[in-house]
Amino acid sequence: MFIINCPYCGERDQSEFSCGGEAHIVRPKQPTELSDDEWAEYLFMRKNIKGVQFERWNHAHGCRKWFNMVRDTSNDKIHAVYKMGEKPPVI
Amino acid sequence: MKNKYSIFSLIKNAFSQHQNWKQAWGNPEPKKEYDAVIVGGGGHGLATAYYLAKKHNMKNIAVLEKGWIGGGNTGRNTTIIRSNYLWDASAGLYDHALKLWENLSQELNYNIMFSQRGVMNLAHNLQDVRDLKRRTHANRLNGIDAIWLDTKEVKEFCPIINTSPDIRYPVLGGTLQRRAGTARHDAVAWGYARGADEMGVDIIQNCEVKGIKRNRDQVEGIETTKGFIKTKKIGVVAAGHSSVIANMAGLKLPLESKPLQALVSEPVKPIIDTVVMSNAVHAYVSQSDKGELVIGAGTDAYISYTQRGSHDVVEGTLKAILELYPIFSRMKMLRQWGGIVDICPDASPIISKTNIKGLYFNCGWGTGGFKATPGSGDLFAYTIANDEPHKLNAAFNLNRFVSGDLVDEHGAAAVAH
Numbered sequence: 001m002f003i004i005n006c007p008y009c010g011e012r013d014q015s016e017f018s019c020g021g022e023a024h025i026v027r028p029k030q031p032t033e034l035s036d037d038e039w040a041e042y043l044f045m046r047k048n049i050k051g052v053q054f055e056r057w058n059h060a061h062g063c064r065k066w067f068n069m070v071r072d073t074s075n076d077k078i079h080a081v082y083k084m085g086e087k088p089p090v091i
Numbered sequence: 092m093k094n095k096y097s098i099f100s101l102i103k104n105a106f107s108q109h110q111n112w113k114q115a116w117g118n119p120e121p122k123k124e125y126d127a128v129i130v131g132g133g134g135h136g137l138a139t140a141y142y143l144a145k146k147h148n149m150k151n152i153a154v155l156e157k158g159w160i161g162g163g164n165t166g167r168n169t170t171i172i173r174s175n176y177l178w179d180a181s182a183g184l185y186d187h188a189l190k191l192w193e194n195l196s197q198e199l200n201y202n203i204m205f206s207q208r209g210v211m212n213l214a215h216n217l218q219d220v221r222d223l224k225r226r227t228h229a230n231r232l233n234g235i236d237a238i239w240l241d242t243k244e245v246k247e248f249c250p251i252i253n254t255s256p257d258i259r260y261p262v263l264g265g266t267l268q269r270r271a272g273t274a275r276h277d278a279v280a281w282g283y284a285r286g287a288d289e290m291g292v293d294i295i296q297n298c299e300v301k302g303i304k305r306n307r308d309q310v311e312g313i314e315t316t317k318g319f320i321k322t323k324k325i326g327v328v329a330a331g332h333s334s335v336i337a338n339m340a341g342l343k344l345p346l347e348s349k350p351l352q353a354l355v356s357e358p359v360k361p362i363i364d365t366v367v368m369s370n371a372v373h374a375y376v377s378q379s380d381k382g383e384l385v386i387g388a389g390t391d392a393y394i395s396y397t398q399r400g401s402h403d404v405v406e407g408t409l410k411a412i413l414e415l416y417p418i419f420s421r422m423k424m425l426r427q428w429g430g431i432v433d434i435c436p437d438a439s440p441i442i443s444k445t446n447i448k449g450l451y452f453n454c455g456w457g458t459g460g461f462k463a464t465p466g467s468g469d470l471f472a473y474t475i476a477n478d479e480p481h482k483l484n485a486a487f488n489l490n491r492f493v494s495g496d497l498v499d500e501h502g503a504a505a506v507a508h
Contacts, residue, residue: 044492
């Protein structure tokens, strides 16, 4: 449990947010061309990193906006929060 | 067995004030090379080593454990054992495990305190009722004992449950698997460790895996904090850290690791002689032999390796517990902890080969791995020894995420994942 600094609302309790998992997974541009392996990679395979991870979060019980977060999954420390479409910071 | 435990050994050792019991397993340094190396010294890993040695005659094997054996999720679960799963593949897998549990104390000559006290799953709304009734029918077709209880029968079976119709989520009935129950989790790890050690398996604790060496598509060995170990077969049973090991081999797995919490109360006299689980309000409770209530909470909804978990998850569970069991309102909670569970998108495990030769994964057990320990070890040992899955774990391959043939227990199982 931790405090998240929503880029739209400011600091709020983590229980207001929902996590959308790994960030920057690009949706396939040509879904009809994809092989089963590529679909599996896109849909299911995750890095599931222990350490610094880039992820998507949604302020579900607040502004309901999506944003990105850089968080260390080994200690839940948040390194950066940035809006969708912004360039990920270098950590 | 060299040092068979029996009433006679107990009496004999009583004369020496129990000072001369032999160590149950050794503390060897790793050899240069093994026929197979198991990564992870939890229940599943030790069981895998045990069955590899016992059934497949592979004696030159090692179990590597980062911390101490049974110190991960084996020591952090709520010890519930059941096999009332909906789908045929899951029913086959978990009932195979349950049948092994039934004879495990004798098999290991180690009291794992297996107690078939029954597991009851409650229904709180019409959909629950339909789902659970459907599941009892499916269970019976698979030869698994399951009965439906109406509200009155639930109350008779476990009198302390509040079955009043005016609570927020009233109890509309439940299912009961009488063969289900609990076991002493530490004893399972210790029993398998002792059995495996006696057959010549090296159990190496405080030995962390740092890398996996491969020559193209064949594993060659494993880099550890105690040096390099040569081997052609690596079985990874690292639970929440499976992805960490997979990343070392350049593999990605369909897993997300999350903290799952449990807590125990102060010990009290026997009050609940079964296991009661509730999917809708997410609370499950049983009572340990020491008298503590053992309460299972949910997972945090984000990836984390912290082995802690959030307070609001515990709070939500205790709210549900209090509504179902008002008698517990003045109980004090003694301890709370978290374990890291690796969850698959379909909430079913993976016991599988990979596209790297000699690298096998047993993971994705999510929130319910303990109950499968003996079956998981047995089938994983078969898979490693024969380089092909047993028919009971064939459906639980890694390729199902490519073929789409998922074993979708998410929501179908008796408890929310």
